[in-house]
Amino acid sequence: xxxxxxxxxxxxxxxxxxxxxxxxxSEFVKNTLEISDDELKSIVDELVELGFLQFISExxxxxxxxxxxxxxxxGWGF
Numbered sequence: 001x002x003x004x005x006x007x008x009x010x011x012x013x014x015x016x017x018x019x020x021x022x023x024x025x026s027e028f029v030k031n032t033l034e035i036s037d038d039e040l041k042s043i044v045d046e047l048v049e050l051g052f053l054q055f056i057s058e059x060x061x062x063x064x065x066x067x068x069x070x071x072x073x074x075g076w077g078f
Contacts, residue, residue: 011035011043013074016052019063020071 011033018024018032030040044061047053052067063071 008043011039012047012052015043015047016063016067016071017076019053019061020068 014033015029018029026037026040029035030037033040035043044053047067048055048061050066051064052070053061054064056062
């Protein structure tokens with residue numbers, strides 16, 4: 001279970017990194033992370049719940065101020 005939680009956290013972080021660096025499409029994210037539609041939806045729901053992403057339309061998201069601060073504070077070299 002811990003391995004799955006670690007992998008899930010890594011996937012969340014990867015999505016945040018991608019969105020911080022560029023405007024990305026869901027197909028690109030799914031292919032890059034090798035995840036399904038359901039897995040992506042679940043991760044996105046978590047990121048919205050955490051306040052790291054926010055919907056700007058029914059099917060479009062952006063990284064929130066909180067998400068941007070999180071990414072910058074991770075020391076990922078941005």
